[in-house]
Amino acid sequence: MAHSRFIRDTGLTVRMTTVMFLLGGLFVALIVALMAMMPVQYAPIIGLVGLGIAFWQWWSSDKVAMRAMRAREVTPEEAPELHGMVDRLCAMADMPKPRVGVADSDIPNAFATGRSPERAVVCVTTGILKKLDAEELEGVLAHELSHVAHRDVLVMTVASSAGIVAGMLTRGAQWGMMGRSRSSGGIAGIVLVVVVSLVVYAISFVLLRLLSRYRELCADRSGAYLTQKPGALASALQKITGEMAAIPTKDLRKASTMNAFFIAPAVRGISLSTITATHPSLEQRLEQLARIQAELARPVD
Amino acid sequence: MGFWDSLRGRTRPRQANLDALFGIPTAAITLETAAGLRPTGLGAVCYRAAEGAAFTRTQADVVELIEADGGPAVERSVDRFGFTWLVARDDDLSHLCTDLHAVNTALEVQGFGSGLLCSLVPFAADDGRRVGLVYLYKQGTFYPFAPAGGEAGEQRRDNLLELTVRDLLANELPVEADLQRWLAVWGAPGL
Numbered sequence: 001m002a003h004s005r006f007i008r009d010t011g012l013t014v015r016m017t018t019v020m021f022l023l024g025g026l027f028v029a030l031i032v033a034l035m036a037m038m039p040v041q042y043a044p045i046i047g048l049v050g051l052g053i054a055f056w057q058w059w060s061s062d063k064v065a066m067r068a069m070r071a072r073e074v075t076p077e078e079a080p081e082l083h084g085m086v087d088r089l090c091a092m093a094d095m096p097k098p099r100v101g102v103a104d105s106d107i108p109n110a111f112a113t114g115r116s117p118e119r120a121v122v123c124v125t126t127g128i129l130k131k132l133d134a135e136e137l138e139g140v141l142a143h144e145l146s147h148v149a150h151r152d153v154l155v156m157t158v159a160s161s162a163g164i165v166a167g168m169l170t171r172g173a174q175w176g177m178m179g180r181s182r183s184s185g186g187i188a189g190i191v192l193v194v195v196v197s198l199v200v201y202a203i204s205f206v207l208l209r210l211l212s213r214y215r216e217l218c219a220d221r222s223g224a225y226l227t228q229k230p231g232a233l234a235s236a237l238q239k240i241t242g243e244m245a246a247i248p249t250k251d252l253r254k255a256s257t258m259n260a261f262f263i264a265p266a267v268r269g270i271s272l273s274t275i276t277a278t279h280p281s282l283e284q285r286l287e288q289l290a291r292i293q294a295e296l297a298r299p300v301d
Numbered sequence: 302m303g304f305w306d307s308l309r310g311r312t313r314p315r316q317a318n319l320d321a322l323f324g325i326p327t328a329a330i331t332l333e334t335a336a337g338l339r340p341t342g343l344g345a346v347c348y349r350a351a352e353g354a355a356f357t358r359t360q361a362d363v364v365e366l367i368e369a370d371g372g373p374a375v376e377r378s379v380d381r382f383g384f385t386w387l388v389a390r391d392d393d394l395s396h397l398c399t400d401l402h403a404v405n406t407a408l409e410v411q412g413f414g415s416g417l418l419c420s421l422v423p424f425a426a427d428d429g430r431r432v433g434l435v436y437l438y439k440q441g442t443f444y445p446f447a448p449a450g451g452e453a454g455e456q457r458r459d460n461l462l463e464l465t466v467r468d469l470l471a472n473e474l475p476v477e478a479d480l481q482r483w484l485a486v487w488g489a490p491g492l
Binding site: 087151 | 307308309349350351352353354355356358359362381382383384411413415416418419437439440456481482484485487
């Protein structure tokens, strides 16, 4: 009887699952390699510290992100329109309402963060409020709410833990090489750890960016289906990315730590190749939205 | 949404649960006898109109279906959040519920069920108090929404009346237990 116009994007799911599987495999490989090279006694401790950092990043993601963006939470009285929009989207999506924040910045952008849907916060900049009309803003909010529903902060933190541990090991091993090298065997072990960690770090860096782009596409899809207006999100993306490209990169440097949670990357991807971009290209995103639009317009049965 | 779905970044749009709408006529009797609230003869469905010709066509078909055979006239309006309200007028509450149900079913059959937000049946008391019985599709539950009559532009809810209605209807309808989900619908037709 009831069917949905929500097309399955099997290709995207398969690619994303593969990437996540590879990241998991990488983590296991790192642990196994460490076990085999036991001479470095403190490696497991460093690994645990790395995991602790990853956990802390996830646990306090809402506070850290809000502080980094100098955003503040707004009450329904302060921003009735914004709250009304989020209210309705949450009722449509059947999810708990996140907190709503506004960052005083002219860069048109939005982000969602928080360790769980119950603790999430959706934040927009004053720039995006000025730049977009109501329909486009709703598209952007739906995209961010999809990030919340997909638990993207958790997924990305877990996915990045291999890289964090590898990075910690590299540092730790360098420190160990300078201070505590007693035997030549120890040195060799340490060098090995550095090499393995660097390799793991490099691979996980590329995979992580790939995963991030897939998550963005997923959020675009879900957001478009939530508002039933893929066109509105498409025009919002065009406005945001067009504007972003026009702003000098120098001013945007401060925002670079926040890239993973933005709707559009705040740093222009000229020096970074497409492989290391955290967000898919505008063309890719628009193409997907166009496909969804076609599906929605499919003639009635 | 399940863990596996969120891991794969997939949202399964929650489908609407329509059948509880037919509980409204019984609830109306309780409201009238216990609180003096009478149905206003209005009923509205609120949904998000999808882009594209398919939706426009579906919507036109629905309106035609309700208006056929001397049925009530249907008004359509778009609120400031971009949601469409289809308002039907019928003094017979059970007919009205059938009409509302027909709108929902038609949208659902064409694959637009995820775009349904709520249905609203407003009630009014002789002293001017008004309360809308709102049906949340995604939850399959009802909740009361009573705007307190103040100056224009002021948004205040008559929470006492809302809670009274909730307690009155607790045995008749599935009432939304989570007060956070009692979404305000300011400026809704009939309120």
